[in-house]
Structures are given as structure tokens and as C-alpha cells.
Amino acid sequence: MVDLCGVQLRGPVLNGSGTYDAIAARRAFGDELLERFPFDCFVSKTITLAPRQGNPPPRLWETPAGLINSIGLPNKGLAGFLAEDLPKLAELPVPLCVSVMGFDHDELNELVATVGACDEVALMELNFSCPNVETGLIMGADPAETAAAVEALRPLTQKPLIVKLTPNATEPAAVARAAEAAGADGVSLINTLKGMALDPKTHEPWLGGTTGGVSGPAVRAIALEQVHSVSKAVQLPVIGMGGIASGRDAADFLTAGATCVAVGTESFRDPAAGARIGAELRALSRKEREFSSGAVR
Amino acid sequence: MTLAPFGRRLAPLVENRRIGAYQLLIVDDPDGPRDPQPGQFYMLATEERWGAGEGERPYLPRAFSFARAREGRLWFLLEDIGPGTHRLAQVGEGENLWITGPLGIGFDEPAGRPLLVGGGIGAAPLLCLQDQLGPETKVLLGFRSADHAEAANLFAGEPQIATDDGSVGKHALVTELLREELDLRPPTSGLRPTVYSCGPPPMLEAVRALASERGVAAQLALESGMACGFGACFGCVVPTKDGYVRLCVDGPVLDAADLVPGGVGH
Numbered sequence: 001m002v003d004l005c006g007v008q009l010r011g012p013v014l015n016g017s018g019t020y021d022a023i024a025a026r027r028a029f030g031d032e033l034l035e036r037f038p039f040d041c042f043v044s045k046t047i048t049l050a051p052r053q054g055n056p057p058p059r060l061w062e063t064p065a066g067l068i069n070s071i072g073l074p075n076k077g078l079a080g081f082l083a084e085d086l087p088k089l090a091e092l093p094v095p096l097c098v099s100v101m102g103f104d105h106d107e108l109n110e111l112v113a114t115v116g117a118c119d120e121v122a123l124m125e126l127n128f129s130c131p132n133v134e135t136g137l138i139m140g141a142d143p144a145e146t147a148a149a150v151e152a153l154r155p156l157t158q159k160p161l162i163v164k165l166t167p168n169a170t171e172p173a174a175v176a177r178a179a180e181a182a183g184a185d186g187v188s189l190i191n192t193l194k195g196m197a198l199d200p201k202t203h204e205p206w207l208g209g210t211t212g213g214v215s216g217p218a219v220r221a222i223a224l225e226q227v228h229s230v231s232k233a234v235q236l237p238v239i240g241m242g243g244i245a246s247g248r249d250a251a252d253f254l255t256a257g258a259t260c261v262a263v264g265t266e267s268f269r270d271p272a273a274g275a276r277i278g279a280e281l282r283a284l285s286r287k288e289r290e291f292s293s294g295a296v297r
Numbered sequence: 298m299t300l301a302p303f304g305r306r307l308a309p310l311v312e313n314r315r316i317g318a319y320q321l322l323i324v325d326d327p328d329g330p331r332d333p334q335p336g337q338f339y340m341l342a343t344e345e346r347w348g349a350g351e352g353e354r355p356y357l358p359r360a361f362s363f364a365r366a367r368e369g370r371l372w373f374l375l376e377d378i379g380p381g382t383h384r385l386a387q388v389g390e391g392e393n394l395w396i397t398g399p400l401g402i403g404f405d406e407p408a409g410r411p412l413l414v415g416g417g418i419g420a421a422p423l424l425c426l427q428d429q430l431g432p433e434t435k436v437l438l439g440f441r442s443a444d445h446a447e448a449a450n451l452f453a454g455e456p457q458i459a460t461d462d463g464s465v466g467k468h469a470l471v472t473e474l475l476r477e478e479l480d481l482r483p484p485t486s487g488l489r490p491t492v493y494s495c496g497p498p499p500m501l502e503a504v505r506a507l508a509s510e511r512g513v514a515a516q517l518a519l520e521s522g523m524a525c526g527f528g529a530c531f532g533c534v535v536p537t538k539d540g541y542v543r544l545c546v547d548g549p550v551l552d553a554a555d556l557v558p559g560g561v562g563h
Contacts, residue, residue: 024528029303060532064353268525272304
């Protein structure tokens with residue numbers, strides 16, 4: 001068992017927010033998805049107060065060993081999430097973490113107070129770091145902005161609050177320290193790195209949203225360094241992610257100081273990748289893991 | 298729709314045959330369902346050397362409608378046009394593919410007299426649809442050239458063919474064949490036709506517009522870049538009258554009446 005902010009998980013493998021729609025996956029794979037659920041805690045796609053359509057297509061571009069996405073946080077909004085999605089997510093066999101994003105403090109307060117009052121929700125993740133939405137970037141890239149938001153949200157719920165850190169900041173560790181001082185229970189990183197691609201024929205930006213976020217093995221080395229530096233800077237549990245594609249990769253993030261890891265883009269290549277990575281991690285020798293866990297400080 | 302087994306699985310290649318400008322890949326899929334629905338698709342990658350090519354691509358699996366499912370074997374038709382299709386075109390017998398599927402929602406059961414209209418590689422899902430509907434089912438196919446048009450030989454009966462260069466069949470777009478067919482059989486002349494179509498976006502847009510103009514029902518198998526194929530990435534959206542929908546879980550076959558002009562993918 002793994003303790004994540006007081007929530008007991010059967011293992012350390014989560015999904016990155018926005019990289020797995022368990023409801024759509026159940027439509028494709030049926031209840032076999034629940035029987036072989038690939039994650040130890042499920043993180044929802046980010047919800048906002050009002051519904052969002054998301055960015056115009058094209059939304060994807062394959063890079064060397066990675067992907068740029070420009071999705072733009074499509075979601076049903078808080079009311080739609082509570083009415084349609086939450087009852088289905090409550091049927092998953094693992095604890096639920098709901099990711100929220102607000103465009104101002106009032107929106108954030110309403111989201112956190114409302115979602116935090118739901119019994120189905122074990123944890124909440126605060127998405128201050130989506131690179132596709134200007135406000136998210138400003139809040140998560142600045143330690144004072146992050147601290148102000150977390151301080152306002154802290155009294156509104158007993159549920160653990162995890163701050164998702166953006167890698168598109170001068171010093172993610174400084175943002176993590178500010179989140180810790182303001183009362184956050186954990187941090188998760190990295191979100192996608194800002195990226196761009198040009199249409200090979202027209203030389204115009206390929207993505208409908210002009211820029212997007214880079215993920216996949218292409219960002220793994222950057223993610224590992226940021227997880228390492230943030231883990232050294234705070235006492236909070238760290239959820240590490242960024243290009244994890246194997247148990248060996250996951251072990252590296254745990255060694256760098258993470259308590260849990262998250263799988264994102266690799267699930268696009270194999271819907272069951274989270275389960276494989278968890279099994280590979282368990283198969284690494286106990287001795288190696290005892291030696292290495294938290295060893296690189 | 299037929300559910301997919303959860304996760305990707307290895308499928309050995311049985312045959313990789315050149316058909317004119319295209320490659321036909323046949324794989325053994327003993328662990329998959331025997332009854333994928335025409336219009337459903339699979340995500341394909343090779344077990345070895347997927348990635349580590351030029352520019353470290355391909356990285357993500359590629360989506361292909363299946364062209365035929367027979368005796369536990371799946372047929373896929375592809376054209377070598379990019380890093381993913383290039384690698385797949387080179388796969389040799391005995392090599393393994395990673396496959397996930399069948400995914401998505403395929404064609405509905407025909408409500409009227411079915412009329413199959415394909416463009417280029419979009420002929421693929423119409424092949425299994427004709428298998429299901431019977432060899433007498435009318436098929437109209439458009440290709441760039443005679444080389445591409447060799448794929449028409451996979452169909453039963455005698456599909457009507459149009460080519461861009463006139464090297465075989467009628468020197469026209471396939472939508473012209475469709476227009477002639479609809480002129481020959483106006484909606485008042487007995488059983489109303491339902492168009493089943495797959496092809497490049499400009500062709501599907503023309504089919505959509507023509508079906509709308511003639512008041513004919515049409516089901517279009519659309520295409521959009523996909524990363525995952527099972528609703529996870531939200532990348533493959535197309536605009537509909539109800540807003541964006543994900544082609545991988547709400548399609549790839551959509552009712553033409555639900556689409557907005559110009560919204561047939563990219």
C-alpha cells in the first residue's frame with residue numbers, strides 16, 4: 001500500500017489528468033476495464049465551472065518520441081460533471097482524484113467547495129499549470145499567485161489538495177515551496193512543456209490552438225530533473241510524471257523523490273500501460289527499491 | 298458495436314501483399330473478437346522498430362479501419378505516405394504487430410438500398426460492408442490512377458470506377474458517379490438509397506453536400522489524426538451540430554445530417 005496525502009492506494013501508479021477518460025474507455029472495452037483497472041488512483045480530466053468545447057482541430061502533432069497536444073480543456077462544466085460523470089467515476093475500483101481549474105478565485109472557490117463536499121472524491125488536484133490557457137500559466141508559474149490561491153482554498157475543504165506544477169516556470173521548486181507554505185498537501189509534476197509545430201505544406205502553425213503542450217518520452221529527462229529538485233525543496237508527497245513508459249522509468253522517478261508516479265502519453269500507445277508499468281515496478285527487486293527509494297536527495 | 302479486449306495485443310503478420318499503390322496487411326488475431334462491425338477500426342503499431350526511425354518516429358500507433366475479418370484474421374489496407382504507414386508497409390511475415398480494437402462505432406444496419414461510395418484508401422471499410430450486405434451491393438469507387446484502382450479488384454461484382462487521371466474507368470470524381478446514380482434512381486423510384494461512404498475529407502464533404510441536396514441518408518466514415526483510439530486524448534474531434542465529438546468513440550462513422558458544412562475532418 002502507498003499513502004498519498006492520507007489516502008491509502010494499492011500501488012503508486014496514477015494516470016496524469018487529461019490522459020485517460022475512464023468513462024469512454026469503458027464504452028470501448030466494457031467491464032474488463034474495471035476488472036483490470038490500470039491505475040491505483042484515478043485522476044479526472046480537469047473540470048471548469050462552465051462547460052468548454054475545447055480548441056479547434058487539429059489538436060495533435062507527433063514529435064520525435066512524443067506528442068504535442070492542444071486540447072483546450074473540453075469538459076461538461078461543474079454541473080455536468082456532478083450529474084453525468086461523477087456517478088460513473090464512483091464505480092471505478094480505485095480512489096478518485098478530481099482535477100479542477102478556475103479562471104479566477106471565485107470560480108476556484110466554488111469548484112473546490114462543491115467537489116470537496118462529494119463523498120465520492122478522495123483527493124483534488126489544482127490545475128494551475130495548463131499551458132493552453134493563459135490564466136493557468138500565470139497562476140502556476142508565479143509563487144505568490146500560487147500561494148494566494150491555495151491559502152484561499154485551504155479552509156474550504158478537508159480533502160487533500162494537490163497542486164499540479166507547470167514546467168513552464170522559472171523555478172518550479174519555488175512554486176512548490178509556496179504551495180507547501182500555503183497549506184497544500186502534495187504537488188504533482190510535470191505538466192506538458194510548451195511546444196509548437198508548423199504544417200509542412202503551408203508553414204502555418206499546425207495546431208488549431210497555435211501552440212500546445214509536449215509530452216511523452218521526449219520530456220522524460222526534463223521531468224526527472226524537476227521532480228528531483230522539487231522533492232528536495234519540499235516535504236510534501238510528490239507525484240512524478242513525464243514520459244514514463246516502463247517500470248524502470250517509474251523507479252527512476254521514485255528514486256528522484258516521488259511518492260507516486262503518473263502515466264500519461266504511454267496509455268495512448270497501450271490502454272493497459274499503467275498496469276504493465278505497475279507490474280514491472282513490482283518486479284524490480286525489493287532490494288533495489290529499498291536501496292534506491294529516496295536515495296538521490 | 299463490438300467491444301475490444303482491454304489493452305493492446307500481439308498479432309503476427311500472415312501476409313503483406315502489394316495491391317497496386319497500396320499494401321494489404323493480413324494479421325492473425327486469435328484473441329480478438331470474430332465479429333468487428335464494418336467501420337470499426339484498430340490501432341496498429343509494429344512490435345519492433347516502432348520509433349527509432351528517422352526523427353525517432355513513428356511513436357504513436359496508427360488508426361486503420363479493418364477491410365475484412367475472416368476466420369480470425371484481419372485485413373488492413375494502407376498506403377505508404379508517412380513514418381507510420383512506411384514502417385507498416387515494410388513489415389515482414391512472422392513479425393508481430395501491436396493491435397488494439399475493434400474500436401469506435403461502425404456503420405448502422407442499412408435502412409434503405411445501400412450505395413457504397415469510396416475514395417482511395419477509404420475503400421477499405423466498404424469491403425467488409427459489402428461482405429456483410431452481399432455481393433450484389435452497388436459500389437462506386439474513386440482513385441487517383443489505375444495503379445490505385447487495383448484495390449477495386451478486392452470487391453465482389455463490378456464496382457463502378459472513376460479516376461482522377463482517366464487511366465481506368467471514368468475520368469471524373471467519384472462524386473460524379475454518385476450524382477449520376479442518384480439521378481438514375483430518384484427517391485420516388487422505390488426503395489430509398491442510403492449512402493455509405495469513406496474517403497478523403499474533400500470527397501466526404503462533397504458526398505455530404507450532395508446527400509443533403511438530394512435528401513438522401515448518408516453515413517460517413519471520417520478520419521482524423523488520433524493518438525489513442527479510445528477516447529483518452531480528446532485529439533480527434535470534428536465539429537457537429539452538437540459541438541465537437543471524438544471520432545474514436547462517437548464515430549468514426551457519423552450521420553451526414555449531424556455534420557456541419559466543411560466539418561468532415563482534416
